Amino acid sequence: MRVSEVAIDFVGYAPIVPDLFAVELDDGVIVARHDGRPDDAAFDAYLDAFTELVMREIPYASVYSCSPGSRMPSVGQAKKQAAWIRDHRRVIETHCRGLAFSLPTPLVRGAFHAILSMQPFGVEHRVMENEQAAVAWAKQRLRASTG
Numbered sequence: 001m002r003v004s005e006v007a008i009d010f011v012g013y014a015p016i017v018p019d020l021f022a023v024e025l026d027d028g029v030i031v032a033r034h035d036g037r038p039d040d041a042a043f044d045a046y047l048d049a050f051t052e053l054v055m056r057e058i059p060y061a062s063v064y065s066c067s068p069g070s071r072m073p074s075v076g077q078a079k080k081q082a083a084w085i086r087d088h089r090r091v092i093e094t095h096c097r098g099l100a101f102s103l104p105t106p107l108v109r110g111a112f113h114a115i116l117s118m119q120p121f122g123v124e125h126r127v128m129e130n131e132q133a134a135v136a137w138a139k140q141r142l143r144a145s146t147g
Contacts, residue, residue, distance in 0.1 A: 023046065023049045025053070026139075027139055028059070028146075029061045029063060029139055029142060030060055030062045031065060031131075031135060032046065032062070032064050032065065033067070033131075034065065034067070035067040036070060037072075038073075040077065043073065043077045043080065047081070050084075054088065054096070057091060058095060059097055060095060060097065060142065061096065061098040061100070061139065061142040062096060062098075063101075063102060063134045063135050064100070064102070065101075065131040066102065066104065066108070085121075092121070092123060093123060096123045097123070097124075097138075097141045098123060098126070098138050098141030098142065099121055099123055099124070100126045100128060100137050100138045101126070101134065102133075102134040103128070103129065104129055104130065109129065112127055124141065
């Protein structure tokens with residue numbers, strides 16, 4: 001299934017690179033799953049898919065979920081992600097109702113909290129240890145904002 005089909009139907013599953021990245025829509029929540037360390041082409045495909053979904057300019061919440069075996073992105077990928085956030089700040093601040101991060105290890109959660117204290121997002125966010133809690137929080141945020 002193509003990402004555009006998922007965006008139109010608002011249901012489904014769009015694999016980006018098997019076992020590395022996938023983007024799924026779950027009741028209006030964009031869930032990006034990360035497993036491993038993608039190469040630059042896979043990372044770019046993830047950013048393209050995510051961009052297509054947020055550029056619909058309708059309310060959404062998002063979850064970024066990492067598996068226990070996930071590794072940190074490369075410096076180049078981190079810079080691309082930071083540029084993406086900067087370039088899409090208006091859409092994020094206007095339409096994103098919440099952003100949750102499912103980070104399974106205490107070390108990664110701690111590092112991420114430190115990063116967020118230096119460069120906060122423009123929306124309500126949470127860092128959690130499991131995807132189920134992150135998705136539940138994101139769905140609650142979206143429901144609360146859209147009635």
